Amino acid sequence: MPIEHTPNYSVSRRRFLDLLLGGTGLAALIGLFYPIFRYLTPPEQEEAVVSSVNLGPAKDFPLNSGKIFRFGNKPGIIIRGSDGKFRAYNATCTHLDCIVQYDAKVEGVWCACHNGRYDINGRNISGPPPRPLTPYAVKIQPGAEEILIASQDGAQG
Amino acid sequence: MNNKMWNWFNERYKIDSLREFAQKKSVPLHSATIWYYFGGITLFLFGVQVLTGIFLLLYYRPGVDTAFESVKFIITKVKFGWLIRSVHSWSANLMVASAIIHMFSVFFHRSYRKPRELSWVTGVIMLCLLLTFGFSGYLLPWNELAFFATKVGTDSARAVPFIGDMALRLMRGGADVTGATLARFFGLHISILPIVFAVVLGVHLFFVQLQGMSKPLGHSRDDGKKRSMPFVPDFFLRDLIVWMVVFNIVLMLAVFFPWELGVKADPFSPAPAGIKPEWYFLFVFQSLKFLPAHIGPFEGEMVGIMALGLVGLAIILLPWLDRAASRERRSRWLDAIGVFVLLYFAVFTILGYVLD
Numbered sequence: 001m002p003i004e005h006t007p008n009y010s011v012s013r014r015r016f017l018d019l020l021l022g023g024t025g026l027a028a029l030i031g032l033f034y035p036i037f038r039y040l041t042p043p044e045q046e047e048a049v050v051s052s053v054n055l056g057p058a059k060d061f062p063l064n065s066g067k068i069f070r071f072g073n074k075p076g077i078i079i080r081g082s083d084g085k086f087r088a089y090n091a092t093c094t095h096l097d098c099i100v101q102y103d104a105k106v107e108g109v110w111c112a113c114h115n116g117r118y119d120i121n122g123r124n125i126s127g128p129p130p131r132p133l134t135p136y137a138v139k140i141q142p143g144a145e146e147i148l149i150a151s152q153d154g155a156q157g
Numbered sequence: 158m159n160n161k162m163w164n165w166f167n168e169r170y171k172i173d174s175l176r177e178f179a180q181k182k183s184v185p186l187h188s189a190t191i192w193y194y195f196g197g198i199t200l201f202l203f204g205v206q207v208l209t210g211i212f213l214l215l216y217y218r219p220g221v222d223t224a225f226e227s228v229k230f231i232i233t234k235v236k237f238g239w240l241i242r243s244v245h246s247w248s249a250n251l252m253v254a255s256a257i258i259h260m261f262s263v264f265f266h267r268s269y270r271k272p273r274e275l276s277w278v279t280g281v282i283m284l285c286l287l288l289t290f291g292f293s294g295y296l297l298p299w300n301e302l303a304f305f306a307t308k309v310g311t312d313s314a315r316a317v318p319f320i321g322d323m324a325l326r327l328m329r330g331g332a333d334v335t336g337a338t339l340a341r342f343f344g345l346h347i348s349i350l351p352i353v354f355a356v357v358l359g360v361h362l363f364f365v366q367l368q369g370m371s372k373p374l375g376h377s378r379d380d381g382k383k384r385s386m387p388f389v390p391d392f393f394l395r396d397l398i399v400w401m402v403v404f405n406i407v408l409m410l411a412v413f414f415p416w417e418l419g420v421k422a423d424p425f426s427p428a429p430a431g432i433k434p435e436w437y438f439l440f441v442f443q444s445l446k447f448l449p450a451h452i453g454p455f456e457g458e459m460v461g462i463m464a465l466g467l468v469g470l471a472i473i474l475l476p477w478l479d480r481a482a483s484r485e486r487r488s489r490w491l492d493a494i495g496v497f498v499l500l501y502f503a504v505f506t507i508l509g510y511v512l513d
């Protein structure tokens with residue numbers, strides 16, 4: 001019965017065209033927004049990989065003190081305890097990214113941002129920091145007595 | 158406008174209908190009418206921000222080597238530069254305050270109930286835009302406090318599950334807060350936000366004009382007398398007087414308490430004690446301090462940020478969540494929540510100042 005077929009046919013054609021139009025519109029939108037989104041996402045930058053830094057003569061560091069140094073583009077902290085031993089960490093607080101400092105009074109590491117505390121071995125002991133500080137390896141160059149800092153895995157951390 | 162001119166324009170552009178539209182709205186008079194001023198105050202302060210912001214743009218130069226120096230130049234060398242900068246900072250803070258007051262008054266009057274749901278939604282969007290304005294503007298002088306506040310503020314995005322790291326990179330323009338972040342915040346602050354804000358504001362005001370002012374729930378006791386005042390010109394003239402008062406307050410604050418600049422940010426020095434975000438973020442900051450490092454299997458931050466997100470969602474959806482108000486009834490329960498939120502905000506903000 002051709003008469004009953006026609007309306008069915010025309011409805012499905014309309015749906016087909018709607019779908020086609022909607023699909024094209026959607027594709028166009030994605031095509032528009034995808035590049036914008038990618039543009040807004042900053043590209044990974046090649047950073048000069050620093051695997052060690054030389055901080056100069058060990059005798060320049062007083063007992064019970066700490067100092068921030070540059071390790072590539074990251075801040076590091078070197079601490080000389082009252083025992084004369086050197087320790088170094090990535091100075092970025094594991095809580096919310098502030099830069100920590102050495103607190104000589106309690107011989108530990110302190111983050112001023114939310115009063116986070118680490119002990120001298122970098123373990124988080126009070127306040128909000130969830131993890132210990134990332135340690136760096138400290139070597140004292142024989143002969144020259146200079147401090148060399150390297151990250152544990154060789155890459156900058 | 159004299160008659161001839163009016164007719165000339167009217168013949169061509171039908172400005173009669175505009176006048177009619179402007180005169181349509183009237184303002185209900187009751188014991189709480191005073192709260193109606195705060196939307197207008199927010200609007201006025203936005204005007205102040207746009208104007209002083211454009212002035213600042215003439216001398217401000219973004220960039221890690223120039224931003225701090227150019228602001229210093231503005232406040233030390235440029236005639237009245239200190240005034241323009243101070244007014245911009247003070248007015249920004251008062252604007253956030255007055256938007257928050259406006260919002261609480263809309264909340265307690267249940268003015269968001271049907272048919273004004275979308276006035277509320279556009280309002281909440283503007284409040285978010287306003288906070289983003291404040292957050293991005295705070296970094297622009299590139300001083301130590303702002304640098305660390307921005308580090309902390311953006312780093313908390315990391316706590317959002319799944320998209321956290323991506324959001325962080327998007328906001329910072331890289332892994333750390335650097336010149337790339339400054340460039341991003343600058344573009345946001347002086348171009349994207351103002352345009353978006355102006356559009357949403359236009360929609361908000363259009364809705365308000367179209368629907369007129371609501372009578373607050375609980376104030377609708379009718380004693381037969383008609384109690385309202387035409388918005389144009391009667392209430393608007395009162396608005397103008399309030400604006401003059403507010404403007405004078407801004408000027409006095411700017412003159413007697415000029416905004417400080419502090420010391421330049423150094424990404425290789427420890428965070429100083431007493432870093433603080435702007436006061437309207439302080440309650441979040443303070444809450445984060447009290448959160449333990451871990452809550453059950455989750456990091457404390459993650460729980461805090463997710464809770465904040467849920468509260469935000471509830472605020473946007475409030476006109477649909479508050480079923481009582483759409484039946485013209487007042488939920489005591491919701492009043493209690495409102496008071497609790499207000500108290501929480503106040504107490505944690507104050508704690509943020511007095512502790513440490």
Ligand code: HEM
Nearest residue numbers: 193196197199200256260268276277280281283284370371
């Ligand atoms: C941020 C800038 C804002 C500006 C410039 C602004 C401006 C205004 C103005 C001039 C009015 C009319 C007068 C008044 O009721 O006070 C108004 C009304 C209103 N606003 Fe806003 N507003 C802002 C933010 C908000 C926020 C944050 C909310 C709520 C979340 C909100 C929700 C409303 C509602 C529901 C009305 C209708 C009130 C009624 O009819 O009784 N607005 N706004």
Ligand code: FES
Nearest residue numbers: 093095096111116
């Ligand atoms: S960022 Fe160090 S304690 Fe929060």
